[in-house]
Amino acid sequence: MTERVFSRRLRIIGTFMRAACSIGALLAMGALALADPLGLPQVPVPGDNLQSPEKIALGDKLFHDARFSIDGTVSCATCHNDKKAFTDSPLRVSEGHHKLTGTRNAPTVINSAYFTTLFWDGRSGSLEDQSQHPMVNPVEMGLPNHEPVLKIVREDPAYVEAFKKVFGKTGRDVTMEEVKKALASFERTIVSGDSPFDKWYFGGDRNAISEQAKRGFDVFVGSGRCVSCHVVEQTQALFTDNRFHNIGVGINRIQADVPRLAEQFLKAKAAGAEVDKAVLSDPKVSDLGRFAVTDSFDEMGGFKTSTLRNIAVTAPYMHDGSLKTLKDVVKHYNEGGKSPGDPSPINPYLSGGIRPLNLTDQQIDDLVAFMETLTSPAFAAAQTK
Numbered sequence: 001m002t003e004r005v006f007s008r009r010l011r012i013i014g015t016f017m018r019a020a021c022s023i024g025a026l027l028a029m030g031a032l033a034l035a036d037p038l039g040l041p042q043v044p045v046p047g048d049n050l051q052s053p054e055k056i057a058l059g060d061k062l063f064h065d066a067r068f069s070i071d072g073t074v075s076c077a078t079c080h081n082d083k084k085a086f087t088d089s090p091l092r093v094s095e096g097h098h099k100l101t102g103t104r105n106a107p108t109v110i111n112s113a114y115f116t117t118l119f120w121d122g123r124s125g126s127l128e129d130q131s132q133h134p135m136v137n138p139v140e141m142g143l144p145n146h147e148p149v150l151k152i153v154r155e156d157p158a159y160v161e162a163f164k165k166v167f168g169k170t171g172r173d174v175t176m177e178e179v180k181k182a183l184a185s186f187e188r189t190i191v192s193g194d195s196p197f198d199k200w201y202f203g204g205d206r207n208a209i210s211e212q213a214k215r216g217f218d219v220f221v222g223s224g225r226c227v228s229c230h231v232v233e234q235t236q237a238l239f240t241d242n243r244f245h246n247i248g249v250g251i252n253r254i255q256a257d258v259p260r261l262a263e264q265f266l267k268a269k270a271a272g273a274e275v276d277k278a279v280l281s282d283p284k285v286s287d288l289g290r291f292a293v294t295d296s297f298d299e300m301g302g303f304k305t306s307t308l309r310n311i312a313v314t315a316p317y318m319h320d321g322s323l324k325t326l327k328d329v330v331k332h333y334n335e336g337g338k339s340p341g342d343p344s345p346i347n348p349y350l351s352g353g354i355r356p357l358n359l360t361d362q363q364i365d366d367l368v369a370f371m372e373t374l375t376s377p378a379f380a381a382a383q384t385k
C-alpha cells in the first residue's frame with residue numbers, strides 16, 4: 001500500500017471513529033464532553049465522578065495550592081508544571097519541601113487520564129487514589145496526615161463555596177473523597193494529542209513531518225521493535241501498553257544485591273511499611289520496580305511503559321532520570337538494555353522484548369527525529385533547559 005492511500009484510509013477511519021466516540025460519550029456522560037484531540041480516544045471518566053466545569057476549576061485550584069505542603073512552598077504544579085509539559089524538567093529526580101529529593105523522575109500528568117495504573121510501578125489504580133499520596137509523602141509535600149488539607153478546604157471561604165456548589169457539602173462533610181475527585185477531574189482535562197505525528201499519521205497531512213521522521217517511524221515499528229510496548233493503533237496512539245517491563249534501567253545498580261534487598265523489603269512491608277514512602281525515599285528500593293507492588297520476582301525491576309507523547313520536552317528520561325537525551329535512550333535499547341558505558345552484565349530479569357538492535361547511526365538519529373514529532377502544539381514551547 002502506498003503511503004498516500006494508507007494515510008487517507010486511516011484518515012477516513014479516524015474521522016468516523018472520532019465522530020462516533022464523541023457522540024456516544026456525550027450521550028453516555030450527560031456531562032461536560034472532553035475533547036478528544038487527533039490521535040487520542042475519548043477520555044474515560046468514572047461513573048461516580050463525572051466532569052463539570054465547576055469541579056474542574058476546583059481541581060485546578062487545588063492542584064496549584066502550595067498550602068497543602070508542610071512548608072507552604074510545594075503544590076502539585078511544582079513538580080508537574082504546565083510550562084514544562086507538566087513535569088519538573090530538567091530535574092533528574094523531583095524536589096519536594098525543603099528541597100528534599102526523592103528517588104524518581106516526575107512523569108508528565110498529560111494524558112495520565114488514559115493510564116490504567118499510576119506511578120512508574122503502577123501502585124495506584126486511579127487518578128483519585130493517586131492524588132492523596134504526594135501530600136503525605138515525606139519527601140514531597142511532607143504533611144503528617146491529611147488533616148491540614150481538610151482544615152483549609154473546610155475553612156477557606158473560597159473553598160467552602162466551591163465545595164458546596166460542586167458537591168453540595170460543607171464543614172465536616174467535606175472529606176478527602178471530594179478533594180481527590182476534584183483533583184482527578186482537573187487532571188482528566190490535561191489531555192493532549194494533535195502533534196505533527198498525529199497530523200501525518202491520523203490526519204493524512206503528508207507534509208506534517210519530515211522525511212527523516214518518517215524513516216524514524218519505520219524503525220519504531222520495524223527493526224527498533226519500540227511499538228511492541230509503546231503502542232500505536234489504527235485510530236489512536238497512547239504509546240503505552242499500560243504494562244510493566246524490565247528494560248535494564250536502574251536494576252544494574254542493585255543487581256548483585258537483589259536477593260537481600262528483596263527479602264529486606266518484603267519483611268518491612270509485612271511489618272507495615274508503606275510502599276509509596278519506601279520507594280520514594282530509598283533509591284535501592286525504588287529500583288525494585290513493580291516487584292515492590294506485586295512481590296513477584298517475575299516483575300523485578302519492571303516499570304510501566306511510558307507514553308512518548310511530548311517526550312522531546314520532558315528530559316531527562318526513565319524512572320530514575322538517568323538518561324539525559326533521547327539519543328542516550330535509543331543507544332540504551334540498541335545495546336540490548338544497557339546504558340552507554342555501563343560495564344555490568346545484562347540483568348537476569350530483563351524483558352524478552354529487549355535485545356541488541358544493531359541500528360546504524362543514521363537509524364538512531366531518525367528514531368530521535370520521529371520522537372521529536374510527538375510534541376503537541378500546546379507544549380512545543382515547553383522549556384527543557
Ligand code: HEC
Binds near residue numbers: 063
Ligand atoms: C515533589 C514533587 C511532586 C509533587 C509535589 C507531586 N508529584 Fe506527582 N509525581 C512526582 C513523581 C516523582 C512521580 C513518580 C513517582 C513514582 O512513580 O513512584 C509522580 C507521579 C504522579 C502521577 C502518575 C503519572 C503516571 O504516569 O503514572 C500523577 C497523576 C501525579 N503525580 C499527580 C500529582 C498530583 C495530583 C499532585 C498533588 C496532589 C502531585 N502529583 C504532587 C512528583 C511530584
Ligand code: HEC
Binds near residue numbers: 227304307311
Ligand atoms: C519491552 C517493552 C519496551 C520496548 C520494546 C521499548 N520500550 Fe521504551 N520504555 C519501556 C518502559 C518499561 C519504560 C520505562 C522504564 C524505566 O523507567 O525504567 C520505557 C521508557 C522509554 C522512554 C523514556 C520515557 C520517559 O518518560 O522517561 C523512551 C524515550 C522510550 N522508552 C523509547 C523507546 C524506543 C525509542 C524504543 C525502541 C527502540 C523503546 N522505547 C522500546 C518499555 C519498552
